[in-house]
Amino acid sequence: MKLLFLGTGAGVPAKPRNVSSLALMLLEERNSIWLFDCGEATQHQILHTSLKPRKIEKIFITHLHGDHIFGLPGLLGSRSFQGGETELTIYGPKGIREYVEVSLRISQTHLKYPLSIIEIENGVIFEDEQFTIETLLLDHGIASYGYRIMEKDKKGTLDADRLLSEGIPPGPIYKLLKMGETVTLEDGRVINGINYLGPEIKGRVICVLGDTRPCENAVTLASCADVVIHEATFSADSDEMARNYFHSTTAQAARLALNAQADTLYLNHISSRYLKENWNQLTEEAKAIFPNTKMAYDFLETTIDTHKN
Amino acid sequence: MKLLFLGTGAGVPAKPRNVSSLALMLLEERNSIWLFDCGEATQHQILHTSLKPRKIEKIFITHLHGDHIFGLPGLLGSRSFQGGETELTIYGPKGIREYVEVSLRISQTHLKYPLSIIEIENGVIFEDEQFTIETLLLDHGIASYGYRIMEKDKKGTLDADRLLSEGIPPGPIYKLLKMGETVTLEDGRVINGINYLGPEIKGRVICVLGDTRPCENAVTLASCADVVIHEATFSADSDEMARNYFHSTTAQAARLALNAQADTLYLNHISSRYLKENWNQLTEEAKAIFPNTKMAYDFLETTIDTHKN
Ligand SMILES: [Zn+2]
Numbered sequence: 001m002k003l004l005f006l007g008t009g010a011g012v013p014a015k016p017r018n019v020s021s022l023a024l025m026l027l028e029e030r031n032s033i034w035l036f037d038c039g040e041a042t043q044h045q046i047l048h049t050s051l052k053p054r055k056i057e058k059i060f061i062t063h064l065h066g067d068h069i070f071g072l073p074g075l076l077g078s079r080s081f082q083g084g085e086t087e088l089t090i091y092g093p094k095g096i097r098e099y100v101e102v103s104l105r106i107s108q109t110h111l112k113y114p115l116s117i118i119e120i121e122n123g124v125i126f127e128d129e130q131f132t133i134e135t136l137l138l139d140h141g142i143a144s145y146g147y148r149i150m151e152k153d154k155k156g157t158l159d160a161d162r163l164l165s166e167g168i169p170p171g172p173i174y175k176l177l178k179m180g181e182t183v184t185l186e187d188g189r190v191i192n193g194i195n196y197l198g199p200e201i202k203g204r205v206i207c208v209l210g211d212t213r214p215c216e217n218a219v220t221l222a223s224c225a226d227v228v229i230h231e232a233t234f235s236a237d238s239d240e241m242a243r244n245y246f247h248s249t250t251a252q253a254a255r256l257a258l259n260a261q262a263d264t265l266y267l268n269h270i271s272s273r274y275l276k277e278n279w280n281q282l283t284e285e286a287k288a289i290f291p292n293t294k295m296a297y298d299f300l301e302t303t304i305d306t307h308k309n
Numbered sequence: 310m311k312l313l314f315l316g317t318g319a320g321v322p323a324k325p326r327n328v329s330s331l332a333l334m335l336l337e338e339r340n341s342i343w344l345f346d347c348g349e350a351t352q353h354q355i356l357h358t359s360l361k362p363r364k365i366e367k368i369f370i371t372h373l374h375g376d377h378i379f380g381l382p383g384l385l386g387s388r389s390f391q392g393g394e395t396e397l398t399i400y401g402p403k404g405i406r407e408y409v410e411v412s413l414r415i416s417q418t419h420l421k422y423p424l425s426i427i428e429i430e431n432g433v434i435f436e437d438e439q440f441t442i443e444t445l446l447l448d449h450g451i452a453s454y455g456y457r458i459m460e461k462d463k464k465g466t467l468d469a470d471r472l473l474s475e476g477i478p479p480g481p482i483y484k485l486l487k488m489g490e491t492v493t494l495e496d497g498r499v500i501n502g503i504n505y506l507g508p509e510i511k512g513r514v515i516c517v518l519g520d521t522r523p524c525e526n527a528v529t530l531a532s533c534a535d536v537v538i539h540e541a542t543f544s545a546d547s548d549e550m551a552r553n554y555f556h557s558t559t560a561q562a563a564r565l566a567l568n569a570q571a572d573t574l575y576l577n578h579i580s581s582r583y584l585k586e587n588w589n590q591l592t593e594e595a596k597a598i599f600p601n602t603k604m605a606y607d608f609l610e611t612t613i614d615t616h617k618n
């Protein structure tokens with residue numbers, strides 16, 4: 001599981017930071033990529049990475065502001081042109097369907113793969129055997145959602161040494177025991193797999209928040225997350241401006257991470273008013289409140305390791 | 310009058326060539342910029358030039374394929390964000406209004422300048438004291454237009470030396486004579502300005518063609534143009550492929566320029582199947598038919614001089 005930041009700026013593209021997009025690379029987990037937001041020229045950013053558009057399985061849109069969606073029609077078309085044939089699902093606020101459908105229809109873009117568009121509300125929007133994804137509305141004027149991606153816990157490892165020492169030879173039953181099932185041996189012994197499993201490995205939790213003022217739902221979504229990606233459009237001393245524009249400051253992002261007892265915070269969606277030489281100061285403002293803060297930048301790639309017991 | 314190519318590739322963006330956009334810089338003529346097509350990331354390309362989005366006065370869309378329009382909503386929004394306040398007019402085929410209006414509405418992009426959208430048909434779509442613009446439908450499956458931009462002829466220069474030698478002193482009447490008017494002097498002489506003007510300076514003609522197969526309307530639009538910008542998606546030996554995809558080859562573009570008796574041809578909209586090392590060959594194919602051929606590339610800037618007498 002890796003994160004690859006594709007666009008970390010706010011509002012309009014600038015040379016040092018493109019508008020919003022973030023890839024959650026699940027290549028080991030499911031050989032696919034999940035994208036969060038798709039600002040203009042996201043597909044151009046992807047040209048400079050190892051990402052294959054045909055591997056993009058899901059695109060989650062936090063909100064409908066242009067800097068988060070204007071790259072969507074182009075990426076959808078190019079994914080088809082470049083041989084993408086597997087289904088793609090877009091999740092986003094009400095309106096995303098009309099935007100995508102009108103853009104594809106007017107441009108006569110004919111996709112060679114099935115496209116699903118799901119307009120979301122608060123709650124669980126996706127669940128399979130690996131992941132559960134939950135969304136809650138934030139506070140951004142326009143409907144803006146945060147996403148909590150929860151990997152399911154994994155069964156502990158089977159203690160093969162102990163099974164061997166108790167005279168239970170390897171074979172198909174090991175697989176059943178590994179799944180925590182109960183097995184009756186030929187000699188009549190009844191073995192419960194659960195007694196031979198190490199502790200469960202807790203799944204990872206990633207929280208990607210759309211543009212927002214500080215709000216309670218953000219804390220809920222970020223609760224005990226391994227990684228929180230939070231906008232920090234403004235510096236710590238710009239509370240009023242942040243409030244007026246429905247955004248957050250570096251310090252507000254840090255307080256969110258602290259209150260949520262998260263592990264790592266990435267500051268994202270940085271206004272182009274801050275030049276490169278100010279970036280360090282912005283990070284320090286947040287670190288003073290939440291030490292494990294990092295600043296996102298375009299093409300930053302980071303691995304989120306599985307938990308160990 | 311300058312041309313600045315912003316995107317010269319076909320279909321999908323690639324590292325060496327972005328999707329379509331071309332700026333006609335009329336800074337001396339009217340302190341404004343006219344844009345032809347606006348593929349995704351046109352505003353990103355502009356960041357690497359001296360162009361100011363607020364100076365963009367008109368945007369002409371040749372056709373509604375994604376690689377020609379997906380940069381439009383973002384550019385419109387950024388022009389507003391960056392302080393553009395003067396009116397902007399978009400010309401394009403039927404459908405351009407719905408695309409722009411839906412994109413701006415869904416993204417809640419509120420422009421701080423007046424936006425006009427004119428859905429075009431064959432004929433004169435604009436005329437003022439400087440320019441006339443005419444469009445004709447080409448042959449691209451989807452409605453695709455070519456634009457002929459005609460600068461109006463300018464009056465010749467006033468022969469002040471001759472006026473002086475005939476005892477007519479400089480003054481307000483020179484202005485009238487320069488406009489070709491007839492003036493009665495205090496001594497009773499009647500002077501017709503036309504007799505003191507050099508030959509008219511012919512206006513320049515630029516022809517920007519949308520994607521197309523070879524067709525008669527393209528020749529009409531390009532007739533005796535100073536500069537023709539023509540797509541050359543495929544190489545000279547790919548007639549059948551060009552025909553199937555409603556595009557042109559290098560040789561077809563060259564024959565158009567020859568038949569139209571144009572002065573200079575720019576090959577544009579080059580497929581990314583041709584690598585940098587093939588570009589020279591593509592140009593040579595066209596030059597064999599029309600010697601004054603040049604290949605467009607991203608950020609190529611060229612001056613179109615006024616005619617001399
Ligand atoms: Zn934003």
Ligand SMILES: [Zn+2]
Nearest residue numbers: 320374376520
């Ligand atoms: Zn095209």
